[in-house]
Amino acid sequence: xxxxxxxxxxxxxxxxxxxxxxxxxxxxxxxxxxxxxxxxxxxxxxxxxxxxxxxxxxxxxxxxxxxxxxxxxxxxxxxxxxxxxxxxxxxxxxxxxxxxxxxxxxxxxx
Amino acid sequence: xxxxxxxxxxxxxxxxxxxxxxxxxxxxxxxxxxxxxxxxxxxxxxxxxxxxxxxxxxxxxxxxxxxxxxxxxxxxxxxxxxxxxxxxxxxxxxxxxxxxxxxxxxxxxxxxx
Numbered sequence: 001x002x003x004x005x006x007x008x009x010x011x012x013x014x015x016x017x018x019x020x021x022x023x024x025x026x027x028x029x030x031x032x033x034x035x036x037x038x039x040x041x042x043x044x045x046x047x048x049x050x051x052x053x054x055x056x057x058x059x060x061x062x063x064x065x066x067x068x069x070x071x072x073x074x075x076x077x078x079x080x081x082x083x084x085x086x087x088x089x090x091x092x093x094x095x096x097x098x099x100x101x102x103x104x105x106x107x108x109x110x
Numbered sequence: 111x112x113x114x115x116x117x118x119x120x121x122x123x124x125x126x127x128x129x130x131x132x133x134x135x136x137x138x139x140x141x142x143x144x145x146x147x148x149x150x151x152x153x154x155x156x157x158x159x160x161x162x163x164x165x166x167x168x169x170x171x172x173x174x175x176x177x178x179x180x181x182x183x184x185x186x187x188x189x190x191x192x193x194x195x196x197x198x199x200x201x202x203x204x205x206x207x208x209x210x211x212x213x214x215x216x217x218x219x220x221x222x223x
Binding site for chain 2: 032040044047
């Protein structure tokens with residue numbers, strides 16, 4: 001089942017912070033975050049495992065609330081290079097299938 | 111060296127034709143995938159192979175047939191192309207079938223006219 005991401009889009013000025021949320025109605029084993037720039041392939045950011053720690057990638061961090069089946073991606077002091085579409089992907093069962101949300105379009109302006 | 115490569119990058123063809131997309135990874139990974147990304151950017155898994163064995167076969171028309179001649183290659187053949195097949199097709203690989211990051215190829219933009 002597809003995870004739900006919010007917001008669908010966000011516009012920031014350079015240096016501002018943003019939070020992107022991802023939730024699932026099913027029990028999750030892991031949450032994956034990817035960023036896709038326009039015309040390019042998705043690029044892996046981080047994985048959060050059930051029972052695991054909060055992860056970081058540069059100034060981007062993420063958390064995973066296993067009880068609520070929710071993950072949040074925190075972008076701190078955003079840079080122009082952060083612009084792109086952020087996808088969360090979830091793995092819920094033993095089939096190892098990664099199901100992506102619809103994405104959040106992040107635009108960082110100077 | 112490109113980690114995951116796909117050919118061709120662009121494919122324009124007419125309805126009813128048959129076409130193939132090739133994918134190769136030089137990362138030594140065991141698992142490979144095909145994803146379809148539609149015009150609304152929805153990224154959906156189609157197939158996955160682990161050591162040449164088909165693991166995930168989503169609800170995809172049987173006009174789509176993947177083939178993995180070895181664990182470094184995963185090709186996608188599409189018969190009788192339809193307008194709705196127009197999309198960007200991404201190949202990806204990961205070290206194993208279990209939870210690991212996936213490395214995506216550059217994508218193949220398929221346009222069916």
